[in-house]
Amino acid sequence: MSSTVPTARLTGLTISLTDGTPLLTGASLTLEPGRVHAVTGPSGAGKTTLLRALAGALPPGATVTGELTVLGHDILTLAPEPLRRLRRERLAYLGQDPGSGLNPRMRVERLITETARDRSRTALLDLLQQVRLPADQQLERRRPAALSGGQQRRVALARALARRPDLLLLDEPTAGLDTDLRDEIADLVRRLAHRDGIAIAVSSHDPHFVARCTDTTLALRAALPPRETVPGPSCATGLDGTDGTDGPKGQDGPKGQVGPDRVAVLTVRSLGAHVGSGPTRRQVLSGVDLDIRRGSLTAVVGPSGCGKTTLLRALAGLHPAGAGTLALDGRPLSGTLRRRTRDQLRCIQLVPQNPLGALNPARTVAGALTRPLELHGSTPREQRAARVAELLTAVGLPTDFSTRYPHELSGGQRQRVSIARALAAEPAVLLCDEVTSALDAATADGVMALLGDLRTARGLAVVLVTHDLHLVDAYADETLALPGTGPLPVPLPVPGGP
Template identity: 55%
Template structure:
């Protein structure tokens, strides 16, 4: 997969025993709350180091400290950080920019939010590349397993899947020819085959180009296979909260008692590229009963996220219809009634891009509670705390802003905000990708309880086939915007018939 054999000259490789050394680093907020407690990290050229631990333990803070970018209103209280002989937390701004521009690359957990939505993929890479030629851009895309034909280079970020956005961000980081590469959950949202290809690429970059690589990761299998060294960070473990009855919840319902709650018939959708409509979805049919759970699987770029956004009215379909309890829904969410919008809630793959950075978590959760009249103003603060407890977050999180939370914590806030509307159908796009195993189980247990007790319908997009197998009744398999196979989950995965399904089940499906 090496499309750029001469891309990293010897002068760019880190020299010496350690490219990065962090010793006893403690980072605290001005309120005294610890974000990181006496962390150590050493990165050597040619080696891959994995930083692991529960959500909120400080993995992202540690990686960002190496780049000299601590969260706002926080400071280093003890410890040292040395990157290629310099302290990034003490460098003047011009020297820090030089370090980042020429020697250090960081790809965050929500890479799409850091890419200019008005720029094409080609411009995004050429802007930072040491070689901005078209041939070099094609090589960079091929290196991260993105197609170089089909017009992807001319598309904007909004027209790419989450997995494609992640790979564009990685290609952009590699375009700088860094000596140190820092990756925050680099395989989140990728299908198994693409995850393995990404691991192969990182191994290649470390061994052949002598890059010092650090990645935070919740995928224990990937860590065991890829990492030369592992740094364990500890933190408060999330606790599974008992189910909390919701106001006006009513009696429980079972899937067999109800006709389909949500139906889609002949659904088509397209993206616009240079004034031309590029089809993305082709005649999708869905029938979702109350209390049922549907898994949607497929390679990155197969149309899964676009399908969810079209169902909730955030992407206008080019054909077909969506109905809720037999009532046709307007194509766009803003033309649907408030009650219809309340009943269909989406938990997106990129929570940072959908949480208002100027609002605290408490404000973000209180707004849907009051907007959809799920509680009174006097009761709203208590209900906010219940929602936080349900998703395994402490009460203190209500006073924090999104930038003060880890990626996994933001993902749980996004889930809590969707649940605050008391929906009938919850669409979840890779909601466990940034969560540690214990938190993921607790969150899925909560959603399963709501599904069984309240008749909540769950639509789950995930590349984790074990999660889909354990938590869904039925599944549809997508490829290039088509549903190629569908049926009961256990039956479909035990006896797949379509080549795409067989490839997914075996972990050899191609990336989109």
């Protein structure tokens, strides 16, 4: 289905921050009804900025040149009330962290039907089926906290589709989803556009997803010159107080050589956990055993909703464990955050799946990175600015990013800031939840190389939740496979691993 009247058109669109920093340079794109349009490019090229511009949402004070028309309006000059009405009735935007936009007190049923054109239960169940969410597990009665990251993403998509928009903007819609589910979402996106005549724009780093569902592709170039990821200073220390320089030796490629004689930093035995309460209570982890050793990378894989994020949050003390025990450096570790000592809190750091929701929007990057330096007292006040610069360099970001706020960063840049913040505490164990899902392949490899350097030099233990089997094969020493249903999870050997 096609039309001579485009849904949206941008010509020579250039967007810069108040200090002149370019976010998007000279982009041109025409969005037509019934077609899926992809926006690709490296992290920081302006993909998110372009989609947000189409939704009429830009950083305060941003400078804009070029032309932009959306649904017959110059959306960047539209008055607040007409803009709200346009977004409510004809336009839907899903950011990289759509779960953060879900009201935590609302149940799924109300979240989807709140702005739906058809609020019947039949329509609700149809939407759940479209986005591949189970309709037979009382999922519609759950709140966002009882959903996995992938399930939150699909609830947000169902909420957007319930409005039957003319323009649908999806920023990395398959981040954090397993391969089969990514293919199903790609087929759904293509079917919606062709069947319902919706104009859809998607940003993605996944070439398979782009090839499967899109009709046209706009490839953006980096708005800033690419920065080489440079290994930074030590960001992890051993639990015994040493600097870890006698850590893993004989590294062959990205994998560490972790022998059976190396003592585990974090030990997990018979761990169990559930989500929800009352009739929506559901067991997601049962009988998990895990030995996380210094210098190793343990990958956690499994289908969306199987409990991968819950496992990391339980290890970090953010989600109550219903059963099992934890030990840090051979000593019992409380499963509750409040009962852990300051040093135990420092030693285990979590990099969440959705950095936008984890970074304080009122703090600059420097403020976010300085906070752990203040809490743990690891860096004298007069050295903190230099330490912030070192951390930014370590994750491949320019040092002048220290003055930016989270909304002035791309999704990939926010993810790297989140990693730098965790490293600032100099942890012994780093829990990484889909930290590469919003990054292009080159940047993802750079982040993994950085973690590899830290593992080798300082004995940092990394637990990585991912759906990217390429990263598992290339970097993991051990893999924990969590099934959606079936037998209890057991550690699996990695082909070619030690």
